[in-house]
Amino acid sequence: MAVKNVIEAVREALREEMQRDPKVFIMGEDVGKRGGVFLATQGLIDEFGESRVIDTPLAEASIMGIALGAAFRGMRPIPEVQFSDFIWPAMNQLIGETARACYGSNGVLQVPLVIRVPYGGGIRGGLFHSQNVESIFFHTPGLKVIAPATPYDIKGLLKSAIRDNSPVVFLEHKKTYRLVRGELPEGEYTIPIGQADVKRAGEHITIVSYGLMLHYCLEAAEAVAGEGIDVEVVDLRTLRPLDKETVLNSVKKTGKLLIVHEDNVTGGVGAEIAALVADEAFEYLDGPIRRLCGPDVPTMPFAQTLEDEYMPNTDKIVQALRKQAAY
């Protein structure tokens, strides 16, 4: 197996699915000759031509609206939003229209599209190149929301998303693009949407996380292992539909839960996980459910000290784990 980084995994998934199905096409800003600002689509215009790798005008609402219209005709568009921070002009098309199209036509309209969204901070992106946008999609029935953390998961889930007949918001954490590497099998594989993955088995505390934070959680779990704290790390991978069973099974085993995400704490994915566990696994809990999340400021600021203050990191997770263990 070859070792690849996350952006290479994205590109492999796109290329394979475009080769497999002529209905799959890519559209977005700079996705053609430039290959996307992160090079996710590098080389694809040479292989598939301008009609399947479309450089659009710089206008996100129409990127999403046009993708939706093309999906109505049976195409499988993959619109790319260059940075999650630029998704807001497309929100009506995404949440108002796309999420409601199947329901609002009583199932007559299929929406087989995947919007790829590079997101997240820790890269000195400031307020408009760092945003976490997942909670608003997580909240929205009609959408599926996927946020993988490893090259293996991102490739397998992106391929599943492209083949799915419902609209998918596919979140790719920018900091993982070149930082995170992993083995990719040579052959064809997919990963089912809606299945969390226990990335580290443990007995004492469950951590639920996703995206970049998953890697910090694994480091923190390793760091406290020498102290006799045995941590289980659940990677959600898919946020919506949520794999409740994997989360509940883990908490029923460990009795303690720490939720870690980079997105703002209030109304985030963690709040829903906490409610789920309180509702369905209350009698198994040995302590309070705790969250270590991004604080309630608009986004991580630009200056290094301010960004560090915002970002959850391995040290902060280690401290939170010790606190949970001591309870």
Add this chain to the structure above:
Amino acid sequence: MPRKKSARPKGSGDAEVAIAEPIEGLPEGLTTGDLVESYTQMILVRTIDERIWALNRQGKVPIAASCQGHEAAQLGSLLAAQKDGRCFLFPYYRDLGLKMAAGLTPTQVMLSFMGKEGEPYSNARQFPMQGADLEHNIIQISNVVGAGLTQAVGYALACRMQDDDTVVLTYFGDGASSQGEAHEAMNFAGVHRVPVIFICENNHYAISVPQHRQMATDDLASRAQGYGFPGFTVDGMDFTRCYEATREAITHARTQGPVLLEMQVERLMPHTTDDDHLRYRTQEELDAAYERDPVSNFGAELIARGIITPEKSDEIKAEALKAINEATDAADAATLPDPSTMWDRVYSE
């Protein structure tokens, strides 16, 4: 094109003889039979439109947006699309006439307005006739005006990618023309020469806001120049002109790219059943609009040209009333959707 008076003397023959026979002054492809058929549809649409308002006041129809004043624009352009046979439509909320004449029965329309089981667009999940009627090549997902324009462009783009020569017609009002997505849709369509026709049914009011508070220009069609494609202003109260303009636009769109058609119409009724237009329009202005009523004027013209007799016109109206009475009774007696179906089809199944 200017329409000439028919050479046929008034009352020189019955309508049966005239059907399918092109008469002088009619645009290409249009027969007197088409005129009679479209007039019959117009009467049916007008009759149901009036009935819906009455049913609203009786508490049986929660909400309705009237198309009164828009019938010639909607049915004229629809006929061009139907004769072409390779068109797909993205209408907007005021296109009752278009959606009905596209192939729905009066009962289906009544089921829509009463929110009953069997409603054809969404099984009554949405406002009347909103969702998708793929049998008649129509999609309208939402009430967010302007949002359908980019979707229509995407649909047309997909048709071209599939080597299918379908032309997409997307309809919107003067209010929607202010939306950012109207600009984005037209810009993309111009850049990529997408086979789409933008049809603005300009009734000069967005609820209460008049055109001069919506745009600084007298017309919308001139905007097309800025997007690199042609735009035309059409008298939207004139059925044959709307037909002809759309027919030519379809040919242009298929071979050369987008067209903007601005059909200038009148809104004869308030915005919806929840509106009172006398709060912002004068009776004098409305009286002048009523004089331009496209349905009664079309009927008078068909009679004047000898295409139908006054008796035939009365017969058409009587048949429409009978059909709408039957549809009202049928929809009134129809069942409501089962509450358990609320959970279905959030995602593709």
